Amino acid sequence: MSTRVRLSVTVGKKINAIQTESGATVKIQNQSDVGPGQPRRVTITGPPDRVATASRMVYAIIESTTKRAPTSAPRQETNKAEILVPVQAADFGKIIGRGGETIRRLQEESGVRMQVDRPNSQVVISGDPSGCEVARTLLQEVIDAIPEPSSAGTTTEISAQGQEGRIIGKGGENIKSMAEQTGAKIVIVKETGMVRISGSPDNVQAAIDTVNAFIETQLNPVQRPGGGGGDSEYVPQHIGASEPSLIEYKPLWETHQSPEGYTYYYNTTTGETQWDEPPDFDGNL
Incomplete structure (x- = not known):
């Protein structure tokens, strides 16, 4: 990481002490490389925990120097920063974590506020x-984290695009059918909203194509013939069946278990599935 700060010669001499105490490498840009009165860049490298320690020490020096500077009038609080980190939509689940535990941990470890802004x-x-x-x-460590490769075959992850429940299907029928059809192991990673696929390279590729094709049918629902101008209804795609079939709709929520043991809720009227208990769930299985 690097940042631009104003440093005096006295502060610059403290860099060796910071490096010794934090274990990180700290370098200051030469004064000759910047214009008069311009801040010099401080670059800190090393393992994340050591970089974090060194960053706090550098900012502490900057803040103490700023506080000693004379002022002619009261100044507003200026030691609050805001950083906007671009994130891919597929990474939001990974950042939030199961029940929000990952983003809470990041906030506790850093001592600052982190807010997910999905629209932007x-x-x-x-x-x-x-x-x-x-x-x-x-945050970057969480984003860059990848699953450890399987000892046999290939493992990859693709985004479920918010269709985790439909990929699983009622009673797990869809994900089981796709796994049997392709010969690959298919698992929903609830914490990240990803689909983890493992097996031989050919089987994994077949599963990727099958899952993506299934997701496409859910994102672009088929309208029931003769439905007129009414709302479109999802036609469940039963993997391995010769033709898609319509299901009988009834206004009830049902609970089911995913292959990983998570409980999810299935709306028998709309075909909607979700992890959280719906407000109108009557408690019947």
Whole structure:
């Protein structure tokens, strides 16, 4: 990471102490490389925890220097920063974590506020400047994290695009059918909203194509023939069946278990599935 700050010669001499105590590498841009009165860049490299420690120490020096500077009039609080981190839509589930546990952990470790802004595909980090940098480093670690490869065959993940429940299907019938049809292992990663597929390269590719094709049918629902101008209804796509069939709709929520043991709710009227208990759930299985 790097940031631009105003440093005096005295502050610059403290860099060796910061490096020794934090274990990170800290470098200051030469004064000759910047214009008169311009801030010099401080670059900190090393493991994330050491970078975080060094960042806090550098900002502490900057803040103490600023407080000693004489002022002719009261100044407003200026030690609050805001960082906007662009994020891919597929990474939001990974950042939030199951029940929000991941983003809560990041906030606790960094000491700043982190807010997911889905409409603008970004995470807003606000608070103490050094804490914001720590949060950005931790956030990038979460985004860059990838599942460990399987010892046999190939493992990959694709986005479920919000269709986790429909991929699973009522009683898990859809995901089981897709796994049997392609020969690959297909698992929904609830915490990240991803579909994890593993197996031989050919089977994995077949499963990727099958799951993506299924998601496409859900994102572009088929309208029931003769439906006129009414609302479109989903036609469930039963993998392996010769023709899609319509189901009988009834206004009830049912609970089911995903292959991973998570409970989800299935609306027998709309075909909608969701992880959270619906407000109108009557408690019947």
